[in-house]
Amino acid sequence: MSAKRARRTAQDAAGAEPRTAPYNPLEVEPRRYQEWLERGHFRAPVDPSRTPFCIMMPLPNITGSLHMGHALNHTIQDLLTRWKRMQGHNAMWLPGTDHASIGTHVVMERELAKAGKTRFDLGREKFLEFAWAWKERYGGLIYSQIRRMGSGCDWDRVTFTMDPGYYDAVIECFLRLYQTGYIYYGKRMINWCPKDLTSVSDLEVHYETVQSSLWYVRYRGADGGPDVVIATQRPETILADVAVAVHPEDARYREMIGRHVIVPIVHRPVPVVADARVDPAFGTGALKITPGHDPTDHAIGADHGLPVLVILDERGRMTAETGRYASMDRFAAREAVAADLEAAGLVERKEPYATNVGLCDRCRTVLEPYITDQWFCRMAELAKPAIEVVRAGRVRFHADRWTDVYLDWMENIRDWNISRRLWWGHRIPVYHCADCRQHAAGRTPPERCQGCGGTRLQQEEQILDTWFSSAAWPFATLGWPQETPDLRYFYPTSVLVTGRDIIFLWVARMIMFGLEFMGDVPFADVYINPTVLNIEGRRMSKSLGTGLDPLDYVEQGYGADAMRYALTLRCSLGQQDLRFGEKMLEDVRHFNNKIWNAARFVRMHLEGFDPAAAPSALGLFDRWILSRYARLVQAVTAALEGYEFDKAARALYDFMWSEFCDWYLELAKVDLYSDGLAPERRQAVQHTLWGVLEGTLRLLHPVMPHITEEIWQELPHRGVSIVVAPWPEAEGAAVDEDAETHTVTIIAVVRAIRSMRADLGLPAAAPLAPMLRADGSARAVLAAHEEYIAALARAPGLTLGDAPSRREGTVGTVAAGVEVALEIADTDRERARKRLAGELSSARADLERAAGRLADGSFVARAPVEIVEEERRREAELRAREQVLVGYLDALR
C-alpha cells in the first residue's frame, strides 16, 4: 500500500468526510438528455436560411449492442455535430440501424438450433416473421444505449434499412444498375459457407493459418507412359480432377505435356496440360486440376476447355456419385481418401504444411469454393469516378494515409458478388421464367416471359448483400429516389466518421453509389477513427471475453461524459489504435469534479453580479486569463477543424486545471477575500470568472455535454441551453502579450519561494519574509502585485527592494530574472547549501552547453540569426544566474 493510500485509509477510518459531495453524473445525465429531447434541440428541419451540416451514423446492426468502438465513433460524431450546431450550422446527425442479413441470420439460427430447428423447418415466410419480431425486440436496445451516451441525433429521422421507403430505394439502385448493364447473372465460383448456405463476398472471407498436411500422390501414366507426382492438401478433391498441369518451361515435364495420366481411385485418364500459372518451385511442379473446387484450377480449366466435375454438395458433403464416400463430410472424406491412396501405395510422402484457409467472417466455418448461380455487379466503371474524386480531393481522408489504402484497393477492384442465398434482406427484383429460364428485372413480375411467352414466372430467391443496401445510406435516408427537400438540402453530407475496417466494405461503395445515383460525392471528409483495444493492446472481442461494455462503466458511476472525454483525449490522427483502461475514466472523473467545484466557487462569488455590465477595472491577472482563454478558443477551434480531437481535449484540460484553477482562482481569491475591495474591481473579477468559465464550458460542451449544461444553466447566461449557445469566437478576449509576460514572472517568483520552502524543510504554514530584487518593468509589476505573491507563497513578510545577493545567512535564486532571497536559520544552512549546490551545478551544465555552441564557429556562421541571438541571451542569463548562486553559496561557507 502506498503512503498516500495508507493515509487516506487512516483518514477514512477516522470518519473524516469531504465537506461536499462530488459531482454525480448518474443523477445529472439522464435528466439533461431528456430535457434536450423535449426541447427538440437535436431536430434539424430543412432551413434554407442556414448552412446544413450533416453526418450519417454508421449504422449499427440490430443484433448488436453498443461496444467501445461505437462509444468512440459516436462520441466523435456527436462532438462534431454539437460543435457545428454551436457555430450556427443547421446540424443534423441521422441515426439508424442495419438489418445485417447474414449477421442476423447467424444469431437467429443459433436461437432456432436450440430448439433443434433450422430456418428451413420454418420456411421463408415464417422465418421473416421471426426476424421482424426479433428486430422489434432487440432493435431498440441500441438506440437507448446511444441516448445514454448523450448522442444528439435527430430521432425524427431514424432509419432502418428495411423500412419500406429505404427498401424501395435499394431495389431502385439494383434496377438502375441492371438497366445500365452493370449487373450480370450466371454460374460462377464464389466463396460458399456450407453452414450458412450462402455465398459471401471476397471481403467477408477471414483468412487464418492452420496446420495441415501436404500429400505427394503418384498418378500413373496412361498407356505405359511415365508417372507424375503431384502435391495436394485436399486429397478428397482428387475425385474431381480433370487434368494435371505443369509449367510450359519446366524441363522435367516437357515430355509429359499432351500425354495422359490416370487419376487414382476413380481411374480416370486425364491430360497433362501446360500452363504458366503453375509454380514450378512448389511441390513437385505438377498441379492437379480440379475446376469444380478451386478458383485457380477453375480458371485454368476454362482456358484449356476442361470439364468441371463436382463432388461436394452445398453442405460440404461428398455427393452421391462418389461411391463409398457419398455423404461423408469433406474433412472425413479427406482422411478416407488419403488412407485409400496410402493403401494403394500411391502416397509418396506426407509432410506437415502450414496453410491459409478462408473462414466465414460470421460463423468461422471453412469456406468452400463453390459454383452456383450468382448475381454480380461490375465494378470497373463505378470505380473510375470514385477514384477520381478522391484523387481530386473532393473526398478527403483523415488521416491522409488512408487515401492510399482506398486508392490501392479501388485500382485493383474486382466484381462484386451481391447475391446471398438468405432470406432476411432485400429480395432481388428479378423474375425467372420456369419454362425457358430467361429472366426479367422489375418491381413486379412481367405478365409473360419475353422469351417464350410463358406465364410461370418466379421471383429470384436470393437477396442482396447487406453492404449493397448500406451503400445507399447517404441518400436513401433522405428520401431518394424522390427529389425531396431533405435530399436537396443535406446531400452531399459533411463528414463520415468510421473505422478503417470498413473502408472497402462500406466507404468505397458509398462513394461509388453516390456518384452513380446522385452524381455527387456522398461526403466531403472521411474521418477514420482509431480502433479501440483493451489496455493490453488486444482486440476486444465478445467471444474471447476481452470485450468491454461502455454502458457498464457509465452506469458504474463514471457517467457518459467521462467515457466520452477519456476516449476523445486519446483520439489522435497519429495512432491507429486506442488502448482503453478503466484508469482513464477515473482520471476524467477527477477532472469532472474539478470543473464542478471550480464552478461552485465561481457561483459562490457571483452575488450581485450583472453580466450585462462591461468590466471597467480589469487587473493584470484578469487580462492574463482572458488572454490565455483567447488562445484556448483558437487552439480548440483549430484542433477540431483539423480532426485533432486529442489536442482539443488536452488544451481544455490544461487550461481548466493548470491555468484557471491552479492560478487564476487562487489569484482571484486575493481580491475576493480582501476587505476593502473596490466595487468596480469586484465587478471585473466576477466578470472574468464568469466569462472565462462560461466560455470554457461552451468549448467543453461538445465533448462533455451533460456536466457543461448542468453548470451552465446555473450561471447567468444569455440562452436557454448550452446546446444552442454560440461557439466562442475570440470575441473581446484578445491575446495580451504584456499581461502574459508579467504573469509568468509572478508565477515564477511564487514557485521559487515555494520551492525554497520545501527544500529548506520549512513548515507549509510558516510565514516567510522573502526579499525580491528586480529591475525595470518587472520591478514595477512586482511592486504592484506584492499582495498576490505574498498570499500565494504564504509570505506576508515579503519585501521588494535591494535583496542582498552576498549576505551571510540567506539562500537565494533567480526566477524569471527576479532575484529571490530568504533568510535562514543556522540549522538550515546544510539544506540551503545543498539546494544552492544543486541549482548551481545544473546552471553550470546549461551554461557550458550554451557557451559551447557559441564557441562553435560554424554554429554562429550557419544557424539563423534569431537562434544565435537566443543562445546569446540564454548564455548571459545563465552567467548572471551562476554569479548570483555562487555569491549565496560563498556566503554560507
Next chain:
RNA sequence: GGGCGCUUAGCUCAGAGGAAGAGCGCCUCUCUGACGCAGAGGAGGUCGCAGGUUCAAGUCCUGCAGCGCCCACCA
C-alpha cells in the same frame, strides 16, 4: 509475397529540425474558507538498434529488429 502503422519516464500517450513533455503511478510536505476525486514541492528518460544528412536530429534519409494491422491467397 506486397503495403501501412507503431517503438519517447514504471503505465497510457503528446511532441515531428533549434535547451526532453502531460496524466496516472512513485517520494516529501499540507485538516489553507471551490475541490483530499485536492493543494504545494520533488525524483524519474543516452526518445528500439546501426549508419547517414545538417552548424544542429525523438524530429529528415537508409538499413535492421520487435509489435500490430491491411491486401493478395501459392496447389
